[in-house]
Amino acid sequence: xxxxxxxTVVVVTGANEGIGHHMVRTLLDDGYRVAGLDVDVxxxxxxQETHPDSLRYHECDVTSDEDVQTAIDAVIAEWGQIDVxxxxxxxxxxxxxxxxxxxxxxxxxxxxxxxxxxxxxAVLPHMRARGEGIIHNVSSGVGLVGxxxxxxxxxxxxxxxxxxxxxxLELQNTNVAVTVMHPRLAATRQAVVLxxxxxxxxxxxxxxxxxxxxxxxxxxxxxxxWVTKVGLAVAQRFPFIVKRGTRRFVEDHDAASRMDTR
Numbered sequence: 001x002x003x004x005x006x007x008t009v010v011v012v013t014g015a016n017e018g019i020g021h022h023m024v025r026t027l028l029d030d031g032y033r034v035a036g037l038d039v040d041v042x043x044x045x046x047x048q049e050t051h052p053d054s055l056r057y058h059e060c061d062v063t064s065d066e067d068v069q070t071a072i073d074a075v076i077a078e079w080g081q082i083d084v085x086x087x088x089x090x091x092x093x094x095x096x097x098x099x100x101x102x103x104x105x106x107x108x109x110x111x112x113x114x115x116x117x118x119x120x121x122a123v124l125p126h127m128r129a130r131g132e133g134i135i136h137n138v139s140s141g142v143g144l145v146g147x148x149x150x151x152x153x154x155x156x157x158x159x160x161x162x163x164x165x166x167x168x169l170e171l172q173n174t175n176v177a178v179t180v181m182h183p184r185l186a187a188t189r190q191a192v193v194l195x196x197x198x199x200x201x202x203x204x205x206x207x208x209x210x211x212x213x214x215x216x217x218x219x220x221x222x223x224x225x226w227v228t229k230v231g232l233a234v235a236q237r238f239p240f241i242v243k244r245g246t247r248r249f250v251e252d253h254d255a256a257s258r259m260d261t262r
Contacts, residue, residue: 009079010215011072013037013062013119014089016044019138019183022208023086027215028054035075035082037062037119038089062089062115072122081130084215085123086181087116088138090153097151105152112156117163124176132175134218137164139180141228145235145242148249168220177218182232183207184224 010027014020015036021043027034028051036044037060044057056078058071075082091111093104116137127133142150143157161180168178184207210224223229235242 008083010084011035012086019208020088022205023212026209026212063110068118084134086136108152135178181222184228
């Protein structure tokens with residue numbers, strides 16, 4: 001891959017807000033050409049006005065085969081290449097498993113898992129033909145250690161972890177790299193509803209910026225920072241820490257359930 005940032009084309013899904021949006025902003029500031037994909041592009045429009053030559057946005061629902069293929073084809077048609085794909089689009093619906101329907105979980109997987117697969121299906125032949133490329137799949141620590149109230153979300157991220165490892169092995173003899181990105185817990189619109197203490201939530205701009213600065217990394221796992229890396233390692237090694245830290249979610253749910261049965 002060219003080391004010249006202004007020649008590199010990056011596609012980011014879930015680009016309208018949160019970590020994905022701040023990745024886009026940083027990449028633009030660093031001279032990359034960026035295509036932002038999202039169902040809502042309200043926040044991307046003004047960015048294109050200030051970066052008319054380096055930003056394109058596409059209204060794209062990653063649960064739609066047609067939307068994804070149309071967006072990817074448009075990027076290639078205009079810029080001739082896609083060097084990096086960042087699969088970031090996700091939904092996080094807090095709710096205990098017994099309170100959710102199968103349709104709720106299926107919707108989560110359609111975005112968080114199959115949405116990733118759709119974009120990779122659309123981009124991978126192009127990268128294989130060019131003989132280079134990087135695919136980043138944004139994951140979550142929940143997919144590794146769990147979290148009460150996030151069974152569907154955690155399962156979808158756990159599936160991404162396994163999928164990425166397998167795809168990386170399949171492509172080991174090519175110059176197409178596949179990674180998982182682990183962002184630090186950030187105060188995004190979806191995450192704040194979880195009720196974690198503010199001290200545990202990072203600024204999405206900071207998290208997005210740090211991930212963007214590693215956009216050309218081909219390491220199997222890309223972390224926001226050493227704190228994220230160490231924190232996940234400790235949580236996996238000592239599960240009781242996760243159990244203790246999330247106990248209040250279970251207690252609140254149990255209390256609400258008792259109230260409902262009265």
